[in-house]
Amino acid sequence: MTISRDMLATFLQVVDGLSVSHAADELGVGKSVVSKRVAQLEEALGATLFARSTRRIVLTPAGEVYAAHARRALAELQAGEEEVRALRSEMSGRIRLTAPVSWGQRVLAKRLPCFLKEYPGVEIDLQLADRIMDLAFERIDIALRWSTAPAPEFVCTPVARIDWVLAATPGYLADAGLPTTPQELRQHTCLAYWRESSDEAWMLARAGDPSPPVQVRVSSRYHVDNPEAVVDAALAGLGIALMPSYLCQDALDDGRLRPVLTDWVPHTKFGTLITALTTPDRLRVGRNRALLGYLRQDLERGTAQSQRASASRGT
Template sequence: MDRIDAMRAFVTVVTEGSFTRAADRLALSPQLVSKYVAQLEQHLGLRLLNRTTRKIHLTEAGIRYHERAQQVLNDIDDMESQLGDLHTQAQGLLRISAPVSFAIRHMAPLLSDFQNAHPSVGIDLQLNDRKVDIVEEGFDIALRIGRLKSSSLIAKKIAPIRLVMCASPGYLAQHGTPRRPEDLSNHRYLRYSYMEQGGGEVLNRWLHRGGQHRHSDMTSNNGDVLVAAAITGAGIVLQPTFISGQAIQEGKLQIILPEYEPEPMALYAVFAHRQLMASKVRYFVDFIGGYFGDPPYWDRFNC
């Protein structure tokens, strides 16, 4: 019995939920897959699966063995991928999750340049401001903005993310320019739904004073909408400069209360914790690391 083949057959049966589907995935006959699992159980002296006519169920021993066997197979696949990278370019489909506004504004040139450098890599970019589970949902990399909490994932800082409070010159001429945080309570505020992800304690205390949305004439889960509304004079907005920077540079928005600017957050590339990475992931992480510049190009304006 080839123990690796038997182990792979067992793990695939558990993943697919049946011997027939596992056989299709492995391009083997159901009889051979069943034989591999039976030989594995005989070798271990333990029953790993309870079989019925309709379903399979893991035994307690099967649960423990499946977890360790999956890790062993992952390590083998990663080792072979690492060795293959010594003489091959990055290749395969790279699945990326990224925040909506950042991706729309800044990722098209990046992905185009990356594929020009690595033409054997396909890109599947999914935009979502929700924090995806990259392992469960099958992503290779997720780009995330904020202050990351500790986890089993690996995170590489890509660029600082600066938050500024701003409003249109027309709005400020009509309603006055706030000089202190407490002045914000007298202004219309364009509120981002996920403000708890960052914002600065002093500003947040006044923007959320009393637990109420004072003069909060607009709320949205999309920063581009709020910045566009601020440009038209709808109110004051607190947004990252990768969204508001161009409007600030063009004079359509004016930064207010700069001395109370929140501590910068960061853009991170997050990927699963593996001792060995597939070449497509490693090349992309290295590529994006220096792509946006220092400071990033969206922060190169006078203010």
């Protein structure tokens, strides 16, 4: 039998007055209800909590021990209820949110409507931008960013893992050949999110190998500063692309793109995490905490489903 909050509260009322009648009056229930709840608690514990006589009720040694624990448990339950009520009272107002353009469009924007349905008093202002925004000046509550290092002035919360893949069309690989080592990428046209010449040095580490990554200088005929355009170029058969999996997963699933060098893990300057940055005072606001908790749980579930699908394709 499960021990309920009513059982604990009733037991402690009897303890405080050493009277079933007193407990019934305090709780506003009949004496039979009090007796039933105490009997259910004793049954659940497998112990007698009160020694009863026609004149008085006294605690047994087991009852004395359990009373101390029951008080602490009931106090924790009450504190939790108060925190939840306080959180609910904060579930209104506006959350100003920023995120990278491609990830925001493909991943984040699909999840926010469900959050808004769950919390009808909350509003969200979402700004999608690849530039680094000044949280204080632009009045941003939460910034979701690619992250490779913690920012000491902010509270940093990882919310999503990003896997990077190398892939090309089957047609391109049939014409140009399938690379079997990172060094062979030099013989291919390579595509990546490009901002400066250093972006043409790709870093790859063998999966499970603690050795430092291998650096390969690649070449490209197409430089673009938008990751969606990288995927489009890969789908057009222009070369081998370095892409975040959330942008190309559908094409990998249906065979339009074929992964290459699957035993190697790309290392990029963007890292493998989307991190939420916020200030301590903003994190204390209930609606902001609720959004971060919702995103972490939902994105972790999505990542697990994606990993299961990838494992299924590999069998």
